[in-house]
Every structure is written in C-alpha cells, then in structure tokens.
Amino acid sequence: MFLTDDELAELTGRKQRARQVAALRAQGVPFVINAQGRPVVARSFFDGRPGSAAAAQPATPWRSNKLTQPGSRGRHGSKTDRQSQPAGRHARAA
Structure with missing residues (x-):
C-alpha cells in the first residue's frame, strides 16, 4: 500500500x-x-496498475493562450508599445 522506509x-x-x-x-x-x-x-504511484498515477497519461501543463496568439501584448501592453501610441490627454508637451 505504501513504500517502506x-x-x-x-x-x-x-x-x-x-x-x-x-x-x-x-x-x-x-x-x-x-x-x-x-x-x-x-505504492500505486509506481506500480502502473490501472487507476494508479503511473498508469495515467501525464497532464499537459497549463499555458496561457495569450502568449501564443500573434499580436497579443497582454493586459497592458509593453512599455515600447505604450511609447509608440499617439499622445492622449495625459501626454506632456515637448
């Protein structure tokens, strides 16, 4: 049932x-x-019996789809993207 010491x-x-x-x-x-x-x-983790963890297929690790979509910048975009955007109401005069 369990591994020995x-x-x-x-x-x-x-x-x-x-x-x-x-x-x-x-x-x-x-x-x-x-x-x-x-x-x-x-012990069932290593036995490979049906229903044990060893017999189960390894789970695919979670991965954000935001990282794989082209043109995706995430929630706020990157710093360089913000700098290249047109000036809004908070922009400083140069």
Missing part, C-alpha cells in the same frame, strides 16, 4: 525526513506527512 530512502537517496521531503518535492512525487512526521508515498 528503506524504499523511500532508496528513492530519495536520503535518510533524514526533511531531506526526503525536499527530494520528493523536487522529483514531483506526491506524498503526505503522517502523524509521526514521516513522508508517506503510495
């Missing part, structure tokens, strides 16, 4: 709990901290 140490390369937690976070392995303060990893 030895398996967790082998997976992370660490024996100290805090360093195991840091290694699990860096590797993107889901875990919880139990009542004894130990990180707990579900």
Whole structure:
C-alpha cells in the first residue's frame, strides 16, 4: 500500500525526513506527512496498475493562450508599445 522506509530512502537517496521531503518535492512525487512526521508515498504511484498515477497519461501543463496568439501584448501592453501610441490627454508637451 505504501513504500517502506528503506524504499523511500532508496528513492530519495536520503535518510533524514526533511531531506526526503525536499527530494520528493523536487522529483514531483506526491506524498503526505503522517502523524509521526514521516513522508508517506503510495505504492500505486509506481506500480502502473490501472487507476494508479503511473498508469495515467501525464497532464499537459497549463499555458496561457495569450502568449501564443500573434499580436497579443497582454493586459497592458509593453512599455515600447505604450511609447509608440499617439499622445492622449495625459501626454506632456515637448
């Protein structure tokens, strides 16, 4: 059901709990901290059984469509775009 302490140490390369937690976070392995303060990893994450996280297709990371549309400047545009726009009511006289 869960990885043993030895398996967790082998997976992370660490024996100290805090360093195991840091290694699990860096590797993107889901875990919880139990009542004894130990990180707990579900074995099903690595088994590849149907319904486990290993068997699921990796999710596509979120990406803004504003970055991929041509001519898109975002919410306020860039500084150079603002400078090239015609002067409005707040423009200073040169």
